[in-house]
Amino acid sequence: MGDSSSATFRDRLLSREEVIAWFDSRRRSLGITAGPALVWLVLLLAAPLTFMVSVSFVNVNESYQIVWQPTLANYEALFAGGGPLFQRAFVQSLVLSYAIAAVTTILCLVLAFPLAYLLARKGGRTFKVVIFLVLLPFFTMYLVRAYSWYLMFGPSGVINATLLKFGIVNEPLAMFSYGVTAIIVGLTHAYFPYMLLSLYASLDGLDYSLVEASRDLGASRTETLRDVILPLTLPGIISGSLFVFVPSLGAFVTPRFLGQGKVLMIGQLIKDRIGSLYAVGYGSAASMFIVVSIVIAFAVAFRYVSIEDLGGI
Amino acid sequence: IGGGGSTPTINILTWEEYANEDIKSRIEEEVGVTLEITKSTSSSNMFSSWNAGQYQQYDIAIPNNNYVPKMMDTEKDGEPMIAPVDEEAVSNFDAMYDVFQGFADSQFTANGNRYGVPIRFGWYGYSYDSRSVPDHEDSYKALFDENYVDADLSGKIVMYDNHFKAMSAAALYLGHGDAFEGSRVTLSQDQIDEVKQTLIDQKPNLQGYIAADPTYIKSLKQGNFVIGQSGRNEIVEMWSNDNDWPSMATPKEGSLAWFESAVVSSASENKTKSWEVINEYISAKNGATLAKTGFSPSVNPNTQEQLTDEQNEMYGAVDPSRLEQMIPFKAVENEDAWITAWEEVKSA
Amino acid sequence: MDHETIERLIRLGLYGTAGALLVFLWVPLVVMMVLSFAVNSSTLFPFEGLTLAHYGATFADSGLIGAMFTSMAIATISATIATVLGVLASMALARYEFPYRELYRTLGILPMVIPGVIFGIAMLIYFRTLLGIVPGFWTVVLTHSVYGLPFVLLIVTSRMYTFDESLEEAARDLGADPIETFVDVTFPVLAPAIGAGFLFAWIRSFEDFIRAFFVRGTANVLTTSMFSMIKYGTAPKMNAISTFIVFVVAVLLAIAMNAGDVASYVADTDGE
Amino acid sequence: MATADHGETLVELDGIRKEYGDVTAVDGIDFSIERGEFFSLVGPSGCGKTTTLRTISGFESPTNGELSIDGVSMAGIPPEARETNLVFQHLSLFPHMSVSENVEYGLKKSGFPDGEEPDDPEARRRELAGEYLDLVDLSGYGDRNPTELSGGQQQRVALARALVNEPSVLLLDEPLSSLDRKLRKQMQVELRRIHERTEGAFFYVTHDQEVAMTLSDRIAVMNEGKLEQVGPPEEIYREPATPFVADFIGDTNLFTGTVHTDGDGTAIELADGVSFAVDDTAADGEVTVSIRPEDFELVDDGTLVGTVTERYFQGDSTNYRIEPEADIETLTVVAQGRESPVDRGDEVSVTVAPDAPVLFD
Amino acid sequence: MATADHGETLVELDGIRKEYGDVTAVDGIDFSIERGEFFSLVGPSGCGKTTTLRTISGFESPTNGELSIDGVSMAGIPPEARETNLVFQHLSLFPHMSVSENVEYGLKKSGFPDGEEPDDPEARRRELAGEYLDLVDLSGYGDRNPTELSGGQQQRVALARALVNEPSVLLLDEPLSSLDRKLRKQMQVELRRIHERTEGAFFYVTHDQEVAMTLSDRIAVMNEGKLEQVGPPEEIYREPATPFVADFIGDTNLFTGTVHTDGDGTAIELADGVSFAVDDTAADGEVTVSIRPEDFELVDDGTLVGTVTERYFQGDSTNYRIEPEADIETLTVVAQGRESPVDRGDEVSVTVAPDAPVLFD
Numbered sequence A: 001m002g003d004s005s006s007a008t009f010r011d012r013l014l015s016r017e018e019v020i021a022w023f024d025s026r027r028r029s030l031g032i033t034a035g036p037a038l039v040w041l042v043l044l045l046a047a048p049l050t051f052m053v054s055v056s057f058v059n060v061n062e063s064y065q066i067v068w069q070p071t072l073a074n075y076e077a078l079f080a081g082g083g084p085l086f087q088r089a090f091v092q093s094l095v096l097s098y099a100i101a102a103v104t105t106i107l108c109l110v111l112a113f114p115l116a117y118l119l120a121r122k123g124g125r126t127f128k129v130v131i132f133l134v135l136l137p138f139f140t141m142y143l144v145r146a147y148s149w150y151l152m153f154g155p156s157g158v159i160n161a162t163l164l165k166f167g168i169v170n171e172p173l174a175m176f177s178y179g180v181t182a183i184i185v186g187l188t189h190a191y192f193p194y195m196l197l198s199l200y201a202s203l204d205g206l207d208y209s210l211v212e213a214s215r216d217l218g219a220s221r222t223e224t225l226r227d228v229i230l231p232l233t234l235p236g237i238i239s240g241s242l243f244v245f246v247p248s249l250g251a252f253v254t255p256r257f258l259g260q261g262k263v264l265m266i267g268q269l270i271k272d273r274i275g276s277l278y279a280v281g282y283g284s285a286a287s288m289f290i291v292v293s294i295v296i297a298f299a300v301a302f303r304y305v306s307i308e309d310l311g312g313i
Numbered sequence B: 001i002g003g004g005g006s007t008p009t010i011n012i013l014t015w016e017e018y019a020n021e022d023i024k025s026r027i028e029e030e031v032g033v034t035l036e037i038t039k040s041t042s043s044s045n046m047f048s049s050w051n052a053g054q055y056q057q058y059d060i061a062i063p064n065n066n067y068v069p070k071m072m073d074t075e076k077d078g079e080p081m082i083a084p085v086d087e088e089a090v091s092n093f094d095a096m097y098d099v100f101q102g103f104a105d106s107q108f109t110a111n112g113n114r115y116g117v118p119i120r121f122g123w124y125g126y127s128y129d130s131r132s133v134p135d136h137e138d139s140y141k142a143l144f145d146e147n148y149v150d151a152d153l154s155g156k157i158v159m160y161d162n163h164f165k166a167m168s169a170a171a172l173y174l175g176h177g178d179a180f181e182g183s184r185v186t187l188s189q190d191q192i193d194e195v196k197q198t199l200i201d202q203k204p205n206l207q208g209y210i211a212a213d214p215t216y217i218k219s220l221k222q223g224n225f226v227i228g229q230s231g232r233n234e235i236v237e238m239w240s241n242d243n244d245w246p247s248m249a250t251p252k253e254g255s256l257a258w259f260e261s262a263v264v265s266s267a268s269e270n271k272t273k274s275w276e277v278i279n280e281y282i283s284a285k286n287g288a289t290l291a292k293t294g295f296s297p298s299v300n301p302n303t304q305e306q307l308t309d310e311q312n313e314m315y316g317a318v319d320p321s322r323l324e325q326m327i328p329f330k331a332v333e334n335e336d337a338w339i340t341a342w343e344e345v346k347s348a
Numbered sequence C: 001m002d003h004e005t006i007e008r009l010i011r012l013g014l015y016g017t018a019g020a021l022l023v024f025l026w027v028p029l030v031v032m033m034v035l036s037f038a039v040n041s042s043t044l045f046p047f048e049g050l051t052l053a054h055y056g057a058t059f060a061d062s063g064l065i066g067a068m069f070t071s072m073a074i075a076t077i078s079a080t081i082a083t084v085l086g087v088l089a090s091m092a093l094a095r096y097e098f099p100y101r102e103l104y105r106t107l108g109i110l111p112m113v114i115p116g117v118i119f120g121i122a123m124l125i126y127f128r129t130l131l132g133i134v135p136g137f138w139t140v141v142l143t144h145s146v147y148g149l150p151f152v153l154l155i156v157t158s159r160m161y162t163f164d165e166s167l168e169e170a171a172r173d174l175g176a177d178p179i180e181t182f183v184d185v186t187f188p189v190l191a192p193a194i195g196a197g198f199l200f201a202w203i204r205s206f207e208d209f210i211r212a213f214f215v216r217g218t219a220n221v222l223t224t225s226m227f228s229m230i231k232y233g234t235a236p237k238m239n240a241i242s243t244f245i246v247f248v249v250a251v252l253l254a255i256a257m258n259a260g261d262v263a264s265y266v267a268d269t270d271g272e
Numbered sequence D, E: 001m002a003t004a005d006h007g008e009t010l011v012e013l014d015g016i017r018k019e020y021g022d023v024t025a026v027d028g029i030d031f032s033i034e035r036g037e038f039f040s041l042v043g044p045s046g047c048g049k050t051t052t053l054r055t056i057s058g059f060e061s062p063t064n065g066e067l068s069i070d071g072v073s074m075a076g077i078p079p080e081a082r083e084t085n086l087v088f089q090h091l092s093l094f095p096h097m098s099v100s101e102n103v104e105y106g107l108k109k110s111g112f113p114d115g116e117e118p119d120d121p122e123a124r125r126r127e128l129a130g131e132y133l134d135l136v137d138l139s140g141y142g143d144r145n146p147t148e149l150s151g152g153q154q155q156r157v158a159l160a161r162a163l164v165n166e167p168s169v170l171l172l173d174e175p176l177s178s179l180d181r182k183l184r185k186q187m188q189v190e191l192r193r194i195h196e197r198t199e200g201a202f203f204y205v206t207h208d209q210e211v212a213m214t215l216s217d218r219i220a221v222m223n224e225g226k227l228e229q230v231g232p233p234e235e236i237y238r239e240p241a242t243p244f245v246a247d248f249i250g251d252t253n254l255f256t257g258t259v260h261t262d263g264d265g266t267a268i269e270l271a272d273g274v275s276f277a278v279d280d281t282a283a284d285g286e287v288t289v290s291i292r293p294e295d296f297e298l299v300d301d302g303t304l305v306g307t308v309t310e311r312y313f314q315g316d317s318t319n320y321r322i323e324p325e326a327d328i329e330t331l332t333v334v335a336q337g338r339e340s341p342v343d344r345g346d347e348v349s350v351t352v353a354p355d356a357p358v359l360f361d
């Protein structure tokens, strides 16, 4: 009895030591930890994106088959069409997307800052309730949020219907029709929590005594905001802005429903090309512009923020 | 209650009405298959998803007629993506109006093989709320020319959110009817530019572009707009729901006629069963139900026997000879240029 | 105006904006919830009475409910993959110096910031054209497993950075081998962050429309069903299913927030 | 700089009370700080020191009571408008500004140089900041980032930043607590030196009584929101007003005993047969008595006999714990100097000079 | 417990050297810890203390040199297999386990109770953990979460957790540095008490020389990776081997001077006319001399004359800074006891007993 149990104990000890030895090799444990995600990311991120790059340089023939012959036709097609360059669809749509994303980002920033500031300064029950109220929309489906605004807007949407009902207006107001305004509102609603959480993380990490130090040295509230709070929460502002700007730029669902077809953002343009023509080359080429601009945005942002500061999301 | 495991499943990618429970169960019983129907909202989606590989997952698709030649052209592994009609299985073919048999021959036939079977049909013009839009001679001018009808329509017009339908309407309005004569629609680049400019000029007056029929109906009822490009079936649907105020216009410049046509994937393992299923969609009984559900007539005149007089008037006994004055859907020449122009309109 | 008055005004302004924001966040959702019980389900006026019929229709729609379960299955599998990969990768990032570490990290964050349209298309042509895989359930799982990875990575790494490694040394010192140390100490201490990461990845998958749209093949997921419901204007079911989801999420979130400090994991992953 | 102008009241607290909801952080205190003096507020953690300081600087407004600086009531005056400056416990240097910019910041905000349009205000500020960096021995460090400095250097930057505005009162909240012992000692010396070279009063808050004693002209001892005693360090140490003060300031032995006065004078009896003559006659009957460890003397024939249970060598002195035979508390006794006359286990007897014990009612 | 068994070598470090890339953290040191002793390693920040401790515990393997415990070489033995236990600076209590579970953890990992199958091993462990919680005065706290305890209590849990395994050597890395002064003093006394009640040796790492001196049987002073001196506290304080040790352990005055020996004995001259007789004859010629502040005596006719520039009251002593007339460093002088015989500005003269100065080559 005793023998057999000590034998199994020995076996266990042996395998245990083997395991230890195995783990004590730094290269091996690095391989075990970093390896799987690396394989995954290479196979399912780097490879598809690289392939997309190569597809952007080939054509699709009449039989909708890819012809593996390098061509710049897709890039030319992006800027095809008559008239001045800025009137070409791709350019216009790109510019519009940037503009909408920029306005959305600024709106989110301006709206989220006071709330983030309050949350960072207050604790306790109120904090829990408020954060619950903020997180809940955040955790509900994006599509549901976009849809809820779809109900609000429109000539006979909830806003206009309510205004009419109470006699505040006689005619539906155009500003509450679908279009750019509605898209911006929808996007702001959709991505606002990203901004809030980034700002919150950064404001919460701000040593409040710096604010007091500034006041103590004679700065007013606004001067303190400008001289101390904003510069020191810049990483949060930048990361929050990235997390709002980037998805807004490529948004599809929100403009689709809140634009009533009159607004063409770049995400829709690409999707429609693929949807109607299977124009994967064109779509890939157009995507390159977005991806490159995102990469540039990040490269610039990371001069001010380190990736650790993005933790808030 | 069916035969259990051995019953093959037929996957269909098609319009919503084809999933009607009555039709579905009748076909399943008749053919001895299980139908798995995926709803699609546009022919172009049917086409592009098949092209992207889903022809391997579906047995049947039922796009508009103009997409059948495109599918015939699309090759997978050196073969066309779709399979020739199993003539024996489609016994109702002969019952079809001659005009559709003719279309099938002229549009869907290559190398002696026929690839598509028409199912139901309809056409596009525009429709309006007769309570706020005065009577006028049916013309696309109502959509494009601010002074044509005696009412302020600014902000109360809608167009289809589809390059082919919207641009064709503009082209017809501009008098380029002859571009629609051949086997393909052939607008010159100049004409495309002119169409584009017309649509851009129209845009400020639009309430929006409408993507789906139910949205059109809902929106028109709510009064969001009063006039808009539409299919006849939407208006028929409203009539059958006791809304007598919408009027359907068939513009003098010409209307676009469509007929949905079934194709079978070359990758289907149940091609014969598939054609049998398609055959059922044009049986007198199912064709009538389909007409009722979608407010669009069947290609099989025998369906009239299953419908009331009133129904026949609206969507049963519509004589396809009326189509002869119309312009059948067809593929366009230089589609890239159309799409580019369309994108410019949308992004303007 | 004296100092105190100004303070009060500023406080009022701050609370005012914050309150207005909560209203902004909630009004459309509340309207949607109300409409889910309204006979006229697309706008508040004219109000035609209350009904539960929309819920009946929604839960009777086997296609929709089936799609919901498919989405849940996809979310669960892909979030699990993302969590396993993400936790391992976080350990590598937090614990080791290695060549191209920054590149590795950037690669890990990227799936989150590539617009869905682009990622979806890239995956579609990759699966279809390069690999010849027929899109379906598993291609969505694969796509979402990559999409969810950054969320796990960000949350877990930032927790890792504040993880006191001397806890592991304490365990070793008390006689635990490396594996026991991981099981007894590392994992339990990181568990809340790992849980939060999983939750995020799950929700991102569950709510994703555009990536799924491209790579789902014939699989029906909830978002694509909802998308066509909106497109077809079938508001009653859309209101009902959406309200139902908000409700379920609210309950789960309330439980999670009481059980653990979710807020701080979401909002301030620096931990304490 | 130079010549402190003692004797004139600069800051006056009159019945200051601060409540946070249910918590009374400061419970009605009065004291005044004189122009130019080095005044310390000491007390255990949570006793209300920081709250008092923040009330003076204007970050808290008192629930009750009056605060005036230079004879002017401070009610409703925001921090930026007060003639006070703060050195924070964690320094709170602006990490996004250079050392010099930190020091210049207050100047810029106060509109220095004011009056006429000077040629190059920027340069004038930089110059003055430089002078103050000199003062704290940091010439040449102006362009560095604060994070590139050692703890002690950062400490001095924080001082310079607050001093450059020439506040009437410089408020310091535990400014040395994050430094290690060597640096703390060094910075104490610096603080005194800087105080002497400037004109303002220093208000120094700490829980470290040693530092307070070393540096201050006067000390206020605070406990649970109330003031226990205010006075110069010697007075506080030698004549503590309460047992709390005796125990908090320096080390002490507290006993209870009975005071007897007879022909020989006054004596205090701690237990049967254990009594000492005392000079202090302030109290009577049952009293608490405080005897400092260094006031015991190891003698051959002391009244208090006990056994050495612990001996802690301290370099310049040796600490003993002595377990008395009588039923009283363990004693702590310090023998100063090189000699360490007894060892663990030794039986010893101790006595106390009559001027050493302090009695409390 | 009880009866330390001094004199027998338990841990032996022989030429231990540890390099991290270019940095030599520990530069070849030898010392040994005896069974049951309280041994401290002191030195300034970054001198290699923690590295040495981690080498003993097995978290670092030395670049060179031999480490043995109980005569067995530790090369290749992982931490979990060594008879050492660590008390971490930041305690590192497992936050997801109760106090008792923390203490039981080591028992569980070591397979306690071993041998026969006991009825309820769980309960046996819990019982033993309870005994050790008693030892550190925490009976009844077993079910709490560590975060629900005060700093000092957490400290004691960490001790109990390490002690319960009855390690031959308990390694403590700055265990008191995060506590405030009062608590630190209290915990020092506790540590000594606990050490006496257990059998193992304590290896205590700190930069706080005061604590080390108070607690230790022997102290090793380390600087820049090298050992400067090893010995009992008195020896280290009174006979420092190097100026570094003299300065680091306690306060001192360091001067340079010249040693002259003549008929009258040996004297050291610090400057023209400033010289003291010294007993120490260890060095010759140009030397460094260390004189402790308390070794100066204020006298009427001392050889060293100067002016008092600062006076710091310290309660049981008073500290003076004296600026000598002669061209030598400022002196720090301590007058112990109640008397504070001189004041700022006074001209004073000081002398030194001949046995006080320590000379270095």
Ligand SMILES: Nc1ncnc2c1ncn2[C@@H]1O[C@H](COP(=O)(O)OP(=O)(O)OP(=O)(O)O)[C@@H](O)[C@H]1O
Residues within 6 Å of the ligand: D020, D023, D024, D025, D026, D043, D044, D045, D046, D047, D048, D049, D050, D051, D052, D207
């Ligand atoms: N903003 C606040 N809200 C509620 N209670 C507070 C607040 N600030 C301080 N207190 C309470 O007031 C009391 C005094 O706090 P204060 O910070 O003045 O103490 P302190 O003497 O500075 O202590 P320490 O030495 O620990 O810094 C404490 O009980 C504290 O908890």
Ligand SMILES: Nc1ncnc2c1ncn2[C@@H]1O[C@H](COP(=O)(O)OP(=O)(O)OP(=O)(O)O)[C@@H](O)[C@H]1O
Residues within 6 Å of the ligand: E020, E023, E024, E025, E026, E043, E044, E045, E046, E047, E048, E049, E050, E051, E052, E207
């Ligand atoms: N893992 C490491 N990699 C590189 N250098 C190290 C590492 N650990 C320590 N060092 C360096 O070795 C030297 C000694 O460090 P160690 O931690 O032993 O000092 P210490 O005496 O414990 O200091 P402290 O009192 O500040 O804790 C330092 O210069 C330190 O920077």
Ligand SMILES: NCCCCNCCCN
Residues within 6 Å of the ligand: B015, B017, B043, B064, B213, B233, B258, B294
């Ligand atoms: N109500 C559904 C009508 C379906 C009509 N199909 C039209 C095809 C035209 N693209």
Ligand SMILES: [Mg+2]
Residues within 6 Å of the ligand: D049, D050, D051
């Ligand atoms: Mg305080």
Ligand SMILES: [Mg+2]
Residues within 6 Å of the ligand: E049, E050, E051
């Ligand atoms: Mg250390």
